[in-house]
Amino acid sequence: MSRAAVAIVGAAETTELGRIPHMSQIQLHADAALNALADAGLSLTDIDGVATAGESPTGVAHYLGITPSWVDGTAVGGCSFMLHVRHAVAAIEAGLCRCVLITHGESGRSNVGRAGRGSAASSLQGQFESPFGGMGPTTTFTLPVLRFLKETGTTLAEMASVAVSQRQWAGKNPRASLKTPITVDEVLNDRMIAYPFTRAQCCLVTDGGGALVLVAADRAEDFPQKPVYILGTGESTETPMISQMADLTSSGAFKVSGARAFAEAGIDHEAVDHLMIYDAFAHLPLYGLEDLGFCGRGEAGAFIAEGNTSPGGRLPMNTNGGGLSYMHSGMYGMYALQESVRQVRGRAAAQVNDVEISVCHGVGGMFAASGTVIMGSSAAR
């Protein structure tokens, strides 16, 4: 008989129960969390995994000041927390995190700060961001970039070259939405959406879907397609509020997620043959290349402008054309994963030679969350 691998060492409810009109819903999560930590004799800095339902794990982690390396937002109703326990057991056994905090809080009677969507007028975003005229991703995801450009010395023309490079890839892809080549000047002179972002630097809005099937590696050879092995993965969250990024020029979630994935895969950057960096806007590959360690601080703009990520370059990136030229349905991550799979299988429209390792890096929300998947043509790592 095998021994249990995971145990519960702290448990508590909110300080009060019943009618609690003086606490918002997220504070009920926090109150219970602080009490459970006290029960366990632990502090917030000991927590590296967060699971919750009803609120987003990003929101709970940021509210508590936690930088997680594993989150679970499985929300299937009242039993969600049982599922979180099960998923936490698997995550701890797998080494994805060491100490998981599962929280619940619900202002079911008093209805104070009860999350429907994050933009509810009583949420923190609703109180401290929404009044100032943000209109979705084009005006929020884009907000940090002027600070990035100033701090790193990156130019607007270099950022525009992201769109140019990806259009070159899209030109090789019959399924891409936009295939006509563009120049840096055309990108810069396109219709302004939210200065400094022109239309060509904002993602498409299209329809589509995608799906993946995964099995144990020891069965993978039994299927008709060439297997694509998962060599390493990473995840993290930072904040649901763009105004509260710790550093406007770098994503904390990108750094944690990327470093985890590379460590798990046991590879260095030289081993990477192909790269996908989720590009809802043209600045994301700049942040991604630097925060994942492919480029030094302030070097990503010139790296792309010089053609290193374009067809024939030494680090082919966003080879389907990306969210800027291939497609973007809203949650583009699935399409980045599909392109990495195609490249490792050797069956992409714009196939790169001999892709043994592909890094696929995604963003969630507006720099709120991140996930990284490293795929390989061989199971060995």
Add this chain to the structure above:
Amino acid sequence: MQIDFTQVPVPIPTPETEHFWAGTRVGELRLQKCKDCQSTYFPPRPFCPACASRSIDIICASGRASLASYVINQRSHPAFDGPYAIALVTLEEGVRMMSNLLNVEQTPDALILDMPLQVTFQPIGEEIVLPYFEPRVVRS
């Protein structure tokens, strides 16, 4: 740029943020400071996100800030009469918040990163006064 303050989405305070909105009503920009580790933080919550202490002071910020970053939105919004900047400002106390910039052209030439700003308050609706920012004249 003019703001139609009747069209601004109105925040609904929660028990943890009520002190902030009570502050703006009397012309104060209130932050919280941990009595244990001295860190000053925003947005409001009744414990310190740096050390989890529940021992917290409410402090009044100086209102001095600088321009951290911004975009100038070109699409129409019911509360704004033309292109307008959505700004991130860094307060002297170290915390960052989102706001709009009043009494200044909403153009890249007029909006220079790190320019000095100061808070100014505008009522929207019956209960809520929002903190906005405007250029601050620095005496040399």
